[in-house]
Amino acid sequence: MAINKKASAGPVKDSASECVAQPASADPSKAVLKTSRRDFLRAGGMLSMSSLMGAGALMAQSDDTKATVEWAEHFQKNYRLMTQKEKNEARLRLEKRYSAEYGKQVSVDTADAQPGVLMGYALNIRKCIGCRRCVHACVEENNQSRGKQRAGEKIEWIQVLRMERGEFSADKMNHGYPDGLGIQVGGNAYTPAGQILEGQYHYEPEAVPEKDATYMPIACMQCEKPPCVKVCPVRTTYREADGPVVIDYNWCIGCRMCMGACPYWARRLNVTNPVLPKEEMNPVTHYLGNRPRMRGVVEKCHWCLQRTRQGRYPACVEVCPVGARKFGNLLDPESEVSLILARKNVFRLKAELNTFPKFFYFYD
Amino acid sequence: MLTSFVSDYMRYVLKGGTKFYAWMGSLAVLIVGMMYVFYLQNTDGLIVTGMTSQIHDGLYFANLVFLVGVAAGAVTIVFPAYVYHHEGMHKVTVLGEMLAIAAVCMVMMFVFAHMGRPDRLWHMLPIIGIFNFPHSMLAWDVLVLNGYLILNFICGFYYLWVKYTGGKINNRFFMPLVYVSIVWALSIHTVTAFLIATMPARPMWFHSMMPIRFIVTAFAAGPALIILAFIVIRKNTKMWVDDSAIDLLATIVTWCLGLAIFLTMSEIVVELYARTEHANGLYYLMFGLHGLTNLVPWFWSSVILMVGSFLLLIFPTIRRNYKLLPILCFTTFAGIWIEKGMGLIVPGFIPSPIGEVSQYYPSFVEVIMTIGIWACGFFILTILLKGAIGILLGDIKYSGAKAVVTK
Numbered sequence: 001m002a003i004n005k006k007a008s009a010g011p012v013k014d015s016a017s018e019c020v021a022q023p024a025s026a027d028p029s030k031a032v033l034k035t036s037r038r039d040f041l042r043a044g045g046m047l048s049m050s051s052l053m054g055a056g057a058l059m060a061q062s063d064d065t066k067a068t069v070e071w072a073e074h075f076q077k078n079y080r081l082m083t084q085k086e087k088n089e090a091r092l093r094l095e096k097r098y099s100a101e102y103g104k105q106v107s108v109d110t111a112d113a114q115p116g117v118l119m120g121y122a123l124n125i126r127k128c129i130g131c132r133r134c135v136h137a138c139v140e141e142n143n144q145s146r147g148k149q150r151a152g153e154k155i156e157w158i159q160v161l162r163m164e165r166g167e168f169s170a171d172k173m174n175h176g177y178p179d180g181l182g183i184q185v186g187g188n189a190y191t192p193a194g195q196i197l198e199g200q201y202h203y204e205p206e207a208v209p210e211k212d213a214t215y216m217p218i219a220c221m222q223c224e225k226p227p228c229v230k231v232c233p234v235r236t237t238y239r240e241a242d243g244p245v246v247i248d249y250n251w252c253i254g255c256r257m258c259m260g261a262c263p264y265w266a267r268r269l270n271v272t273n274p275v276l277p278k279e280e281m282n283p284v285t286h287y288l289g290n291r292p293r294m295r296g297v298v299e300k301c302h303w304c305l306q307r308t309r310q311g312r313y314p315a316c317v318e319v320c321p322v323g324a325r326k327f328g329n330l331l332d333p334e335s336e337v338s339l340i341l342a343r344k345n346v347f348r349l350k351a352e353l354n355t356f357p358k359f360f361y362f363y364d
Numbered sequence: 365m366l367t368s369f370v371s372d373y374m375r376y377v378l379k380g381g382t383k384f385y386a387w388m389g390s391l392a393v394l395i396v397g398m399m400y401v402f403y404l405q406n407t408d409g410l411i412v413t414g415m416t417s418q419i420h421d422g423l424y425f426a427n428l429v430f431l432v433g434v435a436a437g438a439v440t441i442v443f444p445a446y447v448y449h450h451e452g453m454h455k456v457t458v459l460g461e462m463l464a465i466a467a468v469c470m471v472m473m474f475v476f477a478h479m480g481r482p483d484r485l486w487h488m489l490p491i492i493g494i495f496n497f498p499h500s501m502l503a504w505d506v507l508v509l510n511g512y513l514i515l516n517f518i519c520g521f522y523y524l525w526v527k528y529t530g531g532k533i534n535n536r537f538f539m540p541l542v543y544v545s546i547v548w549a550l551s552i553h554t555v556t557a558f559l560i561a562t563m564p565a566r567p568m569w570f571h572s573m574m575p576i577r578f579i580v581t582a583f584a585a586g587p588a589l590i591i592l593a594f595i596v597i598r599k600n601t602k603m604w605v606d607d608s609a610i611d612l613l614a615t616i617v618t619w620c621l622g623l624a625i626f627l628t629m630s631e632i633v634v635e636l637y638a639r640t641e642h643a644n645g646l647y648y649l650m651f652g653l654h655g656l657t658n659l660v661p662w663f664w665s666s667v668i669l670m671v672g673s674f675l676l677l678i679f680p681t682i683r684r685n686y687k688l689l690p691i692l693c694f695t696t697f698a699g700i701w702i703e704k705g706m707g708l709i710v711p712g713f714i715p716s717p718i719g720e721v722s723q724y725y726p727s728f729v730e731v732i733m734t735i736g737i738w739a740c741g742f743f744i745l746t747i748l749l750k751g752a753i754g755i756l757l758g759d760i761k762y763s764g765a766k767a768v769v770t771k
Contacts, residue, residue: 074483078494152411159718218718227565233502234487235494251494253487254410254480256420257502263565265718268417269480272409295409296480353564 070097079248079287080238090250091287098292102281109286111309113242119303119358120243120330120337121314122346123217126363127324130208130215132160134316134325138219141304141315142290143282147275155268157301158219158316162203165212166190219316220245220266220301221349221357228258228267237298243330243358244303246288252297259298263350264357267300303327330358368762369528376754377747383600388746391739398736401729402477410480412729419713419724421478423734426705428474430585431741432556433578433704435467435512437586439549440616441609446542452606456594458756461520462748463590464549468513470741477733501559508552515545520748524755529762553578560712568645568712577627578704584620585700587613588693593749595690603753607684614689618677621696625670628703645711654721659711662702669699 076082076090091108098106135158139146147153168189176184209215226245229237236251237258259267273295285291289305304314308327312318317325328335333342337360340346344362351357380388404412415422441460445453476482487493488506497503519541526533554575560566561574591613594605632650635643647653649663673696676682683689715721726734754760 078487081494150411152409152416155417161718227563230499231501231563233496233500233506235496236487251484251487252481253484255478255502256480257500257559259417259420260560260712261563261565263717265418265716265720269410269415269420271413271415271417272411296406298480 073250076250078236078251094291102278104283106283106285108291109306113240116331117242118330119308120328121358122326122337122340122360122362124324124363125216125361127322128215128217129322130160130162130213131321133319133321134158134217135160137315137319141282143276143292145270145274145276152271153275157268158217161216161218162213163216165214218264218349221264221355221359222303224356224358225354227261227355231257231261233257244305246302247298248288249293249297254296254298256298263353263355267298269298270295365762369525372760373751376760377751388743391743394736394739395743397732398740401732404729406482412727414725414727414730418716418720418722419710421709422724423726423730424474424478426709427734428471428478429556429709430701430705431467431471431474432552433582434586434589435464435471436549436553436582438464439546440583440587440613441590442542443546444612450612452609453612456605456609458520458523458752459749460590461516462752463593463745464516465513465520466741466745466748468509469744470737471509473737473740477737501562504555505559508548508555512548512552515541515548519545524752527755528760550579553582565717566712567642573627573631580620580623580627581700581704584617584624585697587617588697591693592690595686597753601753602757611684614683617693617696618683621670621674625674644715648714649707649711656721656723658723659706663707666699666702666707669695670703673699
């Protein structure tokens with residue numbers, strides 16, 4: 001499996017072939033396990049053995065290393081203010097700690113934004129079938145907490161809102177609003193149609209798409225004027241030069257102002273120590289992206305920085321079975337996203353709030 | 365001289381009867397409970413509370429907001445005393461300042477309880493951390509709250525110090541500080557209102573009436589607590605608080621409570637007449653939404669407490685009846701605590717910005733923590749008030765000959 005191979009191969013950058021490789025699958029139970037086992041065997045005993053031994057060695061001294069590493073971590077600066085040297089130190093500290101903790105070679109990328117890139121996202125709401133594979137792929141790729149015992153242990157960044165297809169019916173046309181005095185001033189002919197901002201969105205259908213529903217996936221909109229960034233008292237969350245709004249998990253104080261300010265409910269709080277089984281942990285990480293988080297900090301979608309800064313698509317884009325999700329460079333007029341903006345009818349969610357999302361919805 | 369002040373003060377405060385020790389002892393037990401749940405929260409995480417990613421501010425934030433109001437309420441003593449030269453108030457101003465100090469301490473403790481990572485709070489300190497000052501409302505709030513704490517500390521203890529040494533107050537130093545602290549009291553609650561009123565993502569809070577509503581509720585709840593404290597002081601110490609001071613405070617409570625009710629009513633009319641989706645939070649609070657009705661009994665009990673207290677307090681004869689007044693002060697205080705605490709903070713998150721309706725159940729841990737912090741606040745308040753009363757009564761006095769010589 002691409003991710004495992006990459007981890008043991010070392011540097012992340014020079015493996016262009018992996019863009020074609022299978023991404024984290026949407027159906028974790030089957031697809032992933034099969035491919036990863038095959039891949040594991042193919043990768044050859046030598047490499048795997050050596051990495052296992054390395055991991056073992058790391059685990060043996062884990063207690064001591066972990067303690068000292070975490071101590072230094074407590075006193076590091078805000079990521080954005082670190083010098084390159086400090087970034088490297090922080091990166092090595094984290095790689096050491098994560099490798100020991102998860103028993104495998106973990107890489108923490110610190111790749112910066114590339115000039116001339118402004119990431120953008122477009123989603124075809126007509127195509128979305130509500131399968132929620134993007135949700136699961138996102139969880140796997142981005143090392144979200146996935147415990148099942150307590151409610152707060154499960155974190156999903158993408159929400160697929162299920163909306164009922166309403167209809168108008170003739171037999172209710174004469175049920176007025178309000179009744180009384182014999183004068184009907186409004187109608188009750190409708191049943192809910194389109195998005196009403198009420199209700200529960202956790203649906204588990206047997207098959208999708210459902211006949212009487214439409215779907216609207218949402219996640220962080222990576223706003224150009226992000227309200228969450230403005231309210232952060234310690235500037236731990238900010239917009240990167242290439243677009244995504246990121247969080248330095250080590251600097252976050254857990255005050256949750258950003259969660260209150262976000263109009264899209266994109267942010268989640270790690271209410272407890274994240275539940276991330278060793279074997280499920282994705283070892284290819286980015287400092288501002290999917291590296292494992294800690295208790296008490298806020299996290300959210302960052303458009304898979306660990307992938308997109310290396311020229312790959314976000315996991316949700318790769319996994320979408322109907323091709324509803326498009327991702328690309330807004331500054332490149334030939335990119336898929338730019339072409340969509342130029343040719344399709346697009347809209348942004350809650351545009352009236354002037355947050356200027358870089359996440360667009362469109363339909364053919 | 366300073367060391368003798370501290371030691372005299374401490375010695376006086378530590379001396380007390382059985383009643384005093386029983387009071388402080390039971391508070392201490394509650395404080396120990398608070399420490400234990402604080403430990404739980406910082407090992408297992410906020411999962412031990414009822415807060416979730418949907419409703420991520422709960423009892424702690426609600427109490428924080430309310431107590432900022434109590435702290436600001438101290439100005440209802442300072443203002444008449446120094447601006448209108450109210451005789452009765454002037455004698456007890458320092459007690460109000462002590463209350464403000466205790467309330468701000470409680471606010472700070474609730475901040476610690478609220479944080480996901482209290483160990484990283486130093487990230488907010490300027491120079492060694494990052495203080496996102498003009499942008500973040502929370503940064504403003506930290507600034508005004510700490511400023512208010514310092515101002516009250518200086519004003520209160522300078523006054524006590526002068527009384528202790530038997531000198532004269534240097535008005536050129538003291539009065540400007542008093543005037544600044546009066547304006548500052550308004551600022552702390554205004555900024556706290558801005559904290560939640562500047563988020564269009566939360567339509568329940570997103571209106572410009574918020575600051576004035578915060579201030580009037582503060583000026584009802586704050587003096588209500590002060591009246592209770594004054595009556596306890598009159599009963600249990602040699603200190604006598606003039607009737608005129610209590611009467612004036614009762615009048616302030618009455619009319620600020622009336623204004624608070626008026627503003628709540630205005631909000632209800634404006635929101636529910638149009639009944640847009642933005643009114644869902646208020647609707648949830650008043651009647652429940654999608655069958656979820658946790659806060660409905662709280663809201664209506666708060667309405668009954670506030671309106672009932674107001675209707676009785678209007679009558680001067682009831683207001684001046686010191687048997688009834690404490691009860692009405694308590695009901696006012698409780699009513700506003702509900703309205704501004706749970707009743708304002710929690711429905712702001714229901715439904716969530718994407719329309720999810722969920723409920724908030726404060727956990728046992730949260731309740732213990734909240735009670736513990738209140739106990740700690742009363743612990744501090746008792747110490748501060750006892751010391752201050754000792755000095756005002758002249759029980760604590762500088763005995764060295766130097767004091768007479770220096771001034």
